[in-house]
Amino acid sequence: MARDEKLAHLKRVPLFANFGRHELERLGQLADEIEVGLDQVLTQQGHTGHEFFVVLDGRLTVLDGNRPVAQMGPGDFFGEIALLDGRPRTATVRADGITQLLVIGHREFHALMDEFPSVRTAVLEAVAARLRRTEGA
Numbered sequence: 001m002a003r004d005e006k007l008a009h010l011k012r013v014p015l016f017a018n019f020g021r022h023e024l025e026r027l028g029q030l031a032d033e034i035e036v037g038l039d040q041v042l043t044q045q046g047h048t049g050h051e052f053f054v055v056l057d058g059r060l061t062v063l064d065g066n067r068p069v070a071q072m073g074p075g076d077f078f079g080e081i082a083l084l085d086g087r088p089r090t091a092t093v094r095a096d097g098i099t100q101l102l103v104i105g106h107r108e109f110h111a112l113m114d115e116f117p118s119v120r121t122a123v124l125e126a127v128a129a130r131l132r133r134t135e136g137a
Contacts, residue, residue: 049082058099
């Protein structure tokens, strides 16, 4: 993907929508783009996690055991909980078809949050919202 196309793709992700060009370019340096196919598992519940994912295009299913609990699409992100607490993944995430994602490794994830406090805030707010949904609050 061309650099300008990648930056435009990043700008459409709500988590990064307020980034300027400099910030988007830095994010582009930290993140890799991947494409996965139908039924590819990106995170496995109970396994150690080393990546943070942002959905660029496509759909994914979040599973608790074998039970679907949520759907994800463009702009959604996952994998942050295991990177924040260093514990095993809390859910399995599987692609429902061809899906394009940004992948940010553990070290890059923490660099991103250190460099851009707005990302840290958005990630922590998302974790809190997911916790509240899980608790039924």
